[in-house]
Amino acid sequence: MREHERFAPMRWTMLCAGAQTVGVTVAASAGLLADSVFPAPRTSDATALAILVVVVGGLVEGVALGTLQASGLRRWLPAFNPRSWILITTLVAGLGWASATVPTQLAQAERLAEPPRGIVIIGGLAIGALMGSVLGAAQATVLHGVVPHPWRWIWISTVAWTPAVGIIFVGAALPRVDWPVPLTLGVAALTGVSAGVVLGAVSGGFWPLLEEHVHRTLS
Secondary structure, eight states, X not given: OOOOOOOOHHHHHHHHHHHXXXXXXXXXXXXXXXXXXXXXXXXXXXXXXXXXXXXXXXXXXXXXXXXXXXXXXHHHOTTOOHHHHHHHHHHHHHHHHXXXXXXXXXXXXXXXXXXXXXXXXXXXXXXXXXHXXXXXXXXXXXXXXXXXXXXXXXXXXXXXXXXXXXXXXXXHHSOOTTSOHHHHXXXXXHHHHHXXXXXXXXXXXXXXXXXXXXXXXXX
């Protein structure tokens, strides 16, 4: 049986950065595809199909995140179940992406004006906190019995995802309709790697708290 390694914060950060780079770029590509195939103004059917395309892109982001994170965790944690981690991460991240995407697609269908940048940032932070807590609670069930304090992962995930999704929302608001596709995807990749580094650095920094054994000394 292969001996498990100690948790490596730098490797964890790189895995998160790689996953978010792939995921955000694919999600941005899905958004461009939806806007190209189903331009505004849209019928209700076209809007539904556009949302479906973007949600599929979000699911790809979840698969990338879950798979790369699991590849690291299985090296560090005995009895870790990578399949459950990938499944849970894919479903929750996909639903989270859908909740963030549907209002945008509906606004485009109605040709509504874009909200102010400050509202976008606040909305991103709020969705990040919500998604981080839900995803953290779901992933904690996989960590149960694997680390001494699995439920701490809920607030760790919340703290890590809040700024990460805020960065994603800011990056998503930067491109304009007249930008060339390569430039838009380049911004998406840069946004993804930035969000992933923040996600990995914050959650990886708190990781020792999951394995911490508290000893009380009575004097």
